Amino acid sequence: MSKVLSAVAWPYANGPRHIGHVAGFGVPSDVFSRYMRMAGHDVLMVSGTDEHGTPILVAADAAGVSPRELADTNNRIIVQDLVDLGLSYDLFTRTTTRNHYAVAQELFGVNHANGYMIERTTKGAISPSTGRTLPDRYIEGTCPICGALDARGDQCDTCGNQLDPTDLIEPRSKINGETPLFVETVHFFLDLPALAGALTEWLDEREASGTWRPNVIRFSQGLLKDVKPRAMTRDIDWGIPIPVQGWTDQPKRLYVWFDAVVGYLSASIEWARRIGEPERWREFWNPDPQEPAFSYYFQGKDNITFHSQIWPAELLGYMGQGERGGLPGVYGELNLPTEVVASEFMTMEGKQFSSSRGVVIYVRDMLSRYQPDALRYFICAAGPESSDSDFTWSEFVTRTNSELVAGWGNLVNRTATMIAKSFGEIPERGPLEPVDEEILRVVGDGFDAVGSLIERHRQRAAIAEAMRLVGEVNAYVSRTEPFKLKGDDQRERLGTILHVLAQCVSDLNLLLSPFLPHSSNAVHWVLGGDGTLTPMPRIEEVTDLDDDVEGEPAGLTTYPIITGDYRGFAGWASTPVVPGTPIAKPAPVFVKLDPGVIEDELRRLRGDGDTVGDSS
DSSP states (O other): OOEEEEEEOOOBTTSOOBHHHIIIIIHHHHHHHHHHHHTTOEEEEEEEEBOOSHHHHHHHHHHTSOHHHHHHHHHHHHHHHHHHHTOOOSEEEETTSHHHHHHHHHHHHHHHHTTOEEEEEEEEEEOTTTOOBOOGGGEEEEOTTTOOTTEESSBOTTTOOBOOGGGSEEEEETTTOOOOEEEEEEEEEEOHHHHHHHHHHHHHHHHHHTOSOHHHHHHHHHTTTTOOOEEOEEEOSSSOBOOSTTTTTSSEEEOHHHHHHHHHHHHHHHHHHHTTOTTTTHHHHSOOTTSOEEEEEEEEGGGHHIIIIIHHHHHHHHTTOSTTOOOOOTTOSOOOOSEEEEEOOEEETTBOOBTTTTBOOBHHHHHHHSOHHHHHHHHHHHSOSSSOEEEOHHHHHHHIIIIIIIIIIHHHHHHHHHHHHHTSBOOOOOOOOHHHHHHHHHHHHHHHHHHHHHHTTOHHHHHHHHHHHHHHHHHHHHHHOGGGOOSGGGHHHHHHHHHHHHHHHHHHHHHHTTTOHHHHHHHHHHTTSOSOSSOOOEEEEEEOSSOOOTTSOOOOSEEEEEEOOOSSSOOSSOOOOOTTOBOOOOOOSSOOOOTHHHHHHHHHHHTSSSOTTOOO
16 A cells, blocks of 8 residues: 555636546546555545635636635635535645645745845836736737747746746736836846756656656756746735745735645645644655655646655755755755646537636536536546547537447446346346356456556556447446346346346446546435445535734634545455345436537527626
C-alpha cells in the first residue's frame, strides 16, 4: 500500500464553475482517487476555492459586494456543485482560512530567508480608469515571439513562452479593453534562475520515469530554456500580507498564484488537524524511503507552468536546494510532484468557453437537467485527456442513449428483470459450460486491464475497455438466450446463466464505479445490495481552526467543507454474488434523453430564451 496525494486544482471563486473546468481538474482526479482507494492505497484528495487576487475584486465591484462576500457566495455554490458531481475530497477548503495564511507565509518567509525571494523594481500594470493593479492574466496583446494576437501578460499559449505584460505588443486590458499604464513598483521575485538547475534535474528524472504525458513534460522542460525571476507579490490589498519586516503594512500582498499552489500543503495540514492527528499530513509530504508517498497534480494545461515550475521552485527554495543553499523550515523536506496530470482544453459546440459571451453551461445548470453520471461519462469517454475535445449536445445525447442507456443500463435492467421474473432471487449456479467460463474470465481480467489504465491516467481507454466488456456480456446474453429457456428440464441451465450474468454485472459495476459512482450505487441496489457500494462526499459546516491573527482579516464564521468517509468500501476485485439475494423488478438506472433536448440546449446557447449559463 502506498501513500497517494491527489492534489486537485483550486477552482477560482470569482464565479460558478462550468463543465470545462471540471473536465480538467474534477472528474479525472476523482476517478483516479476512487480507483486508488479501491486498489488498497491510502489516498488524500485535497483542494479548495482560490479566493484572492484582482479578479475577485473586479467581480465583487461588479456585484456591489465586498471581496469576502463574493468569495463566501461562490464558495458555497462551488462546494455544492462538486458534491453533486460526486467528487470524493478528503478535504475541500478555501484559501481565506487562517491556517492557509500561516502556511503560505511560512513558505514565503523561508524562501526569503534562504535568498530565493529577491527585491526588484519593475513596471506594474495599472488600470487608468480605476487605478487598480491589473494582473498579468488580465492583460493580453500580440506575442513578441510568435505573433499570436491573444497572448496573455504571463504566457503565450500558442508558443508556450513566458512573458511579462511589458513584452506584449499593443497590450490591452481584458476587463474593459483600455491600454494599461505601466508604473514603477518594488516587488519580491522568486529567483527561478537560482533554482533552474534543481528544477532541470527533477524534470529530467520525471522524463526518465516515462510516466508523464509527453506534451506536459516537453512543455515543462521548455519553460526552463529562458527562465527569469518571477514576481511573487502584487500591489493589491486583498490577499495574504507579506511576512517580511517593513512590508506587512504596505498595500501589497502575496501573488495569488504563489498562495494558491501552497494550498495543496495547507489543505493537507488542515485535514490532519481536523481529524485530530495534526502530524499525519507528513505521511503524504515528507520523503520516507521505507514508505514512499506519491503526489499527482490535476489541472488544465493552462496551469502547467504553476505546477511544474513555480510550485516545485517554491518547494526547492523552501528546502534550500537551489544554488544559494539554505535550510528547510518547520515543515522539513517536502516531496515534489510525482506527476503533473494536465488535461487539454474542452470547447463547447466548437467555441471556447466564455461566460461573458454566453458560450458556457455551469455545472449546477447541467446537473439540474441531467444525471451527474451522464456528464461524468461524457468527460471520461470524450474529455480533453491528451488533446483538445469538443462538447456538443448531439454527442452528449448520443453517448447517453446509445452507450449508457442502451448498453450498460439495458444489460443491468434485463439481467435483473429475468432474475426477478424467473427466480425472484439470485439463483444457485449449476455446472458451467465453456461459454460461461469464458465470459467470467474475460470480465475478471478487466480488473487488471482497467485498473492499469486508470493508474496511468489513461481514463478514456479505461472506460472504453469497461464498456467493451459490457458489450461482451450483452453478446453472451445473445449467445445463451436465457429468455428461451422455459421448461423444468432447462431450469438449472437458466439458473446458471442468470447467476453468471449477475456475477458479470456485479463485476462490471465495480469496474465502472470510479467513473459512475452515483449509478454504481443504484446498480448495487438493483442487485439486492443496500445501495452503498461506493462512498459519496458530504458537506460539513465548520469554523476556522485558529484564533484571530494580528494584521490578517477577520476570521470566517462558519463555512462549508467537502469531506467523506471513503475507507472500508468495495475493493478492486471480483466479489462473488450470493445466491438467495432477493431481486425485484428494477426501475431504469439511466434516463434516456429525448433528441429534442439538443435543439432546446442550442436555443439556450443562442439566447433564444433562458440561456444555458443561467444560474438562477
